[in-house]
Amino acid sequence: MNFPIWELHWAGGGLLIALIAVFHVYIAHFAVGGGLFLVLTEHLGYRRQSPAILDYTKRHTKFFLLVTMVLGGITGVGIWFIISLVAPAATSQLIHTFVFAWAIEWVFFLCEIVSLFIYFYTFGKMGRRNHLTMGWLYFFFGWMSLFMINGIIGFMLTPGDWLETKDFWDGLFNPSFWPALAFRTFIALILAGLYGFVTATWEKDPKTRETLVRYCATWLLAPFAFLLLSGWWYVHVLPEGPQAMVLGANPEIAPYLQGFLWISVVLFAGGLIMAVRMPAAIKRPMALVLLVIGLLYMGCFETTREAGRRPYLIHGYMYSNAILVGTEDAIAAEGFLQTSGWHRNQEITPENAMAAGREIFRGQCAACHSIGGPLHNIKRLSAQFGTVGLEAQIAGMGKIYSYMPRFAGTAQERKALAAYIVHDLVEAPVTEQHARPRPEVALEIPAFNADEAEYVLLSWCTLGEKCISDSDSRFSILPPGSTLMAQLIRRGPLPELVTENVEITYTAPAGFENPANHVEFWKYAPSLVGKELPQNISAKGLGMSGVMKLGEQGSNFVADGIPVLPYMDDGTINPYPVFTIEAKDTASGEILATTKVVAPISTEIGCKNCHGGTWRHEGAMGISVTTASDVLARHDRRHKTRLLPEAEAGKPVLCQSCHPDPLLKATGNPELLNLPAAIHGFHANYLSGQPGAEPCHSCHPTGPDSYTYCARGTHAAKGLTCVNCHGTLEDHALSLLRGEKEAGKPKADLLMRHIKPRLVASVEEIEPRTPWNDQPDCLNCHVDFEPPHDAEPSAFNQWVRGPEGLYRMRTDDAGLMCESCHGSTHAEYPGTNAFHPDLDAIQPLQYQGHPGPIGSKGNCAVCHTEDMYDEFHHPNILGAL
Numbered sequence: 001m002n003f004p005i006w007e008l009h010w011a012g013g014g015l016l017i018a019l020i021a022v023f024h025v026y027i028a029h030f031a032v033g034g035g036l037f038l039v040l041t042e043h044l045g046y047r048r049q050s051p052a053i054l055d056y057t058k059r060h061t062k063f064f065l066l067v068t069m070v071l072g073g074i075t076g077v078g079i080w081f082i083i084s085l086v087a088p089a090a091t092s093q094l095i096h097t098f099v100f101a102w103a104i105e106w107v108f109f110l111c112e113i114v115s116l117f118i119y120f121y122t123f124g125k126m127g128r129r130n131h132l133t134m135g136w137l138y139f140f141f142g143w144m145s146l147f148m149i150n151g152i153i154g155f156m157l158t159p160g161d162w163l164e165t166k167d168f169w170d171g172l173f174n175p176s177f178w179p180a181l182a183f184r185t186f187i188a189l190i191l192a193g194l195y196g197f198v199t200a201t202w203e204k205d206p207k208t209r210e211t212l213v214r215y216c217a218t219w220l221l222a223p224f225a226f227l228l229l230s231g232w233w234y235v236h237v238l239p240e241g242p243q244a245m246v247l248g249a250n251p252e253i254a255p256y257l258q259g260f261l262w263i264s265v266v267l268f269a270g271g272l273i274m275a276v277r278m279p280a281a282i283k284r285p286m287a288l289v290l291l292v293i294g295l296l297y298m299g300c301f302e303t304t305r306e307a308g309r310r311p312y313l314i315h316g317y318m319y320s321n322a323i324l325v326g327t328e329d330a331i332a333a334e335g336f337l338q339t340s341g342w343h344r345n346q347e348i349t350p351e352n353a354m355a356a357g358r359e360i361f362r363g364q365c366a367a368c369h370s371i372g373g374p375l376h377n378i379k380r381l382s383a384q385f386g387t388v389g390l391e392a393q394i395a396g397m398g399k400i401y402s403y404m405p406r407f408a409g410t411a412q413e414r415k416a417l418a419a420y421i422v423h424d425l426v427e428a429p430v431t432e433q434h435a436r437p438r439p440e441v442a443l444e445i446p447a448f449n450a451d452e453a454e455y456v457l458l459s460w461c462t463l464g465e466k467c468i469s470d471s472d473s474r475f476s477i478l479p480p481g482s483t484l485m486a487q488l489i490r491r492g493p494l495p496e497l498v499t500e501n502v503e504i505t506y507t508a509p510a511g512f513e514n515p516a517n518h519v520e521f522w523k524y525a526p527s528l529v530g531k532e533l534p535q536n537i538s539a540k541g542l543g544m545s546g547v548m549k550l551g552e553q554g555s556n557f558v559a560d561g562i563p564v565l566p567y568m569d570d571g572t573i574n575p576y577p578v579f580t581i582e583a584k585d586t587a588s589g590e591i592l593a594t595t596k597v598v599a600p601i602s603t604e605i606g607c608k609n610c611h612g613g614t615w616r617h618e619g620a621m622g623i624s625v626t627t628a629s630d631v632l633a634r635h636d637r638r639h640k641t642r643l644l645p646e647a648e649a650g651k652p653v654l655c656q657s658c659h660p661d662p663l664l665k666a667t668g669n670p671e672l673l674n675l676p677a678a679i680h681g682f683h684a685n686y687l688s689g690q691p692g693a694e695p696c697h698s699c700h701p702t703g704p705d706s707y708t709y710c711a712r713g714t715h716a717a718k719g720l721t722c723v724n725c726h727g728t729l730e731d732h733a734l735s736l737l738r739g740e741k742e743a744g745k746p747k748a749d750l751l752m753r754h755i756k757p758r759l760v761a762s763v764e765e766i767e768p769r770t771p772w773n774d775q776p777d778c779l780n781c782h783v784d785f786e787p788p789h790d791a792e793p794s795a796f797n798q799w800v801r802g803p804e805g806l807y808r809m810r811t812d813d814a815g816l817m818c819e820s821c822h823g824s825t826h827a828e829y830p831g832t833n834a835f836h837p838d839l840d841a842i843q844p845l846q847y848q849g850h851p852g853p854i855g856s857k858g859n860c861a862v863c864h865t866e867d868m869y870d871e872f873h874h875p876n877i878l879g880a881l
Contacts, residue, residue: 003088012370013086024075033188039135089322193219197287220271319405357420384612396686457593464826465710471628555815676771681751684733713828727796738768
């Protein structure tokens with residue numbers, strides 16, 4: 001952070017370092033193994049008294065000298081040049097920590113140069129003993145150079161006790177020193193054989209050529225078993241984090257590890273084939289091919305090893321963007337731009353936001369990401385995001401997946417960075433949010449004659465809005481299945497609930513009779529629910545019209561699982577279909593009472609904000625195939641599943657088939673987090689830190705710009721949000737995750753690690769809960785059924801253990817359900833609806849002429865034909881509303 005960074009837009013710093021370093025390391029290992037190859041080959045020539053082998057050794061020495069001294073020397077200098085410009089802070093740290101180690105290595109390198117030149121220019125001119133001694137000295141100096149550099153490179157991956165002691169010897173002889181030294185030594189011997197093939201295949205004498213090629217094959221084949229054993233040792237001394245990264249925790253790295261293993265097989269097979277007698281015209285190109293494969297081999301190894309350090313340059317000490325571990329929170333508080341004198345924009349204003357975003361990108365992203373280049377191209381990786389989605393992605397970096405460092409900066413800086421990437425780099429246009437026009441739903445309030453009517457029929461949807469996913473060619477997370485309830489009341493001085501000799505029916509509105517016309521769910525229903533279904537029948541066997549059954553409470557009627565969709569048969573959107581409910585005498589067939597009820601339904605789930613794509617229907621709602629495919633692709637990448645290929649083959653996935661979910665009574669895989677805990681726990685790491693209910697708006701139709709807007713009741717009208725009942729996203733997620741942690745699921749800890757509660761002081765104070773069953777209670781705020789006394793009432797962290805005690809299921813002593821008089825959850829009377837002002841107050845308007853709760857403002861006469869003076873149903877029922 002105290003150094004300027006060289007901007008390499010297209011290439012990116014990582015690509016240049018990788019290209020130069022892999023090429024140099026490939027030659028440098030040859031310089032070690034090839035040194036031993038030279039002296040032992042010379043020994044072989046003397047032992048066999050073969051001038052041909054000695055002549056070959058001399059020619060190979062010239063090849064060796066040119067490759068190692070010229071190409072190796074140039075690329076070695078190139079590494080210092082590129083790392084000092086791209087990663088100056090880490091380079092400075094290595095120099096200051098290991099200055100004497102570097103000095104010793106340079107002495108050994110100088111001795112390498114001198115001894116190699118003497119060895120080559122005195123070949124055949126110096127006495128055999130002295131010349132061989134010079135060859136052994138070269139190998140010793142070369143291997144000692146590897147010895148020193150191995151310690152420094154290993155330090156970056158496994159600094160070990162150095163993090164605490166800062167001791168030179170702890171850093172040099174770090175935990176991976178000895179296994180890495182053994183591994184590199186054996187790979188150096190293998191490379192000596194590969195390079196040897198190149199010169200050996202050009203020998204003119206066929207007999208000598210075959211002898212030397214087989215000799216080189218021995219160098220390639222003999223060390224392989226030791227290479228694999230030392231590799232196993234190397235991997236197993238790594239700490240848990242680097243080891244997991246090397247073994248494929250980062251999906252981008254898995255192909256390199258697999259490549260290394262497969263190329264091992266290819267090289268071993270190549271060595272065997274080269275040992276077979278073949279014409280030189282075949283072996284020469286084959287030797288070159290094997291040499292190129294060897295370069296790929298080294299590239300796979302070095303890339304995998306480098307990946308083990310992620311997200312660090314020096315593991316546990318310095319991140320890849322040169323930020324020191326432990327300083328992130330201080331930088332976030334002060335601001336990244338103010339932590340270094342190299343930033344021109346110390347504060348962000350509307351005028352300099354893009355320029356500031358560029359500086360933040362250069363400081364925190366450019367070390368790894370290119371702009372339009374082949375390596376970690378930020379334009380490709382960010383193409384699907386808008387600023388909201390990319391801001392969330394930046395906020396979540398380094399929390400769950402540790403291959404990238406956490407973003408260190410203020411929320412304003414995060415916003416500036418996201419805007420710079422989306423608008424300047426990806427060149428996505430700046431779009432303004434406009435309210436989407438909503439067609440007004442036709443509605444006629446049923447008639448009610450208080451003087452003549454014998455019955456009152458109350459009906460409601462148990463949820464103020466049922467959210468479902470319509471991405472069913474790919475996955476189903478919330479399948480259709482709305483629930484309508486009803487209670488029939490015989491009016492009188494002592495009204496009574498009627499459940500016998502009566503039939504309650506529900507009838508879909510015109511235009512909603514056949515949901516199969518406009519959603520793919522029914523095409524894929526058998527694979528989702530495991531049984532064949534008629535096209536317009538839900539998983540629970542209900543159609544769009546039918547007869548309600550007597551509920552478990554014994555006082556109500558239920559139609560649980562109506563396949564309501566927000567799309568009419570002609571394809572237009574209507575998220576508020578109005579059902580007709582009728583009560584009939586089963587003996588006479590006489591209609592006793594009629595009412596209407598809205599069954600709110602929405603597919604406005606904001607996956608597109610982070611997963612790309614657009615709204616599926618009329619720019620208003622629905623998960624597009626593009627969005628759904630990206631969700632599955634990311635799941636496959638992170639969890640090694642094959643959901644997207646299976647979905648594309650006609651086998652979409654029901655999320656609850658793996659993740660338990662009390663809503664569908666799905667047991668799934670008991671070892672996995674339940675679905676609400678997994679979804680909220682994961683996304684809380686990306687959406688945390690935003691004010692109030694804003695994170696909720698990213699996924700749910702709860703924001704002021706939502707098309708359907710699920711919170712339409714009196715609480716919403718008074719300014720209450722999701723937070724007042726459910727807590728912030730962080731608190732809400734932690735309550736679910738704590739429930740899963742207590743159930744013994746270790747994944748909960750991973751998701752909880754970076755989530756900080758906002759409504760309580762510590763995680764331990766949050767009461768764990770089961771989703772859907774344990775919910776906030778109305779009486780937390782409405783103590784003794786009175787209006788809340790707090791200016792900012794909160795029902796969070798005081799759960800009703802359900803489902804029996806929940807508001808949507810609760811009854812009074814007479815069996816009258818709360819929702820029958822007060823309306824659906826999230827749409828409590830009086831409700832406000834943008835599609836029609838009376839949609840959420842049909843029965844209050846039908847029976848009492850105003851939209852408040854049934855019986856409010858002295859309207860007990862809706863059911864009671866005599867004046868009421870006792871607060872029978874609950875305290876304060878006669879209070880002013």
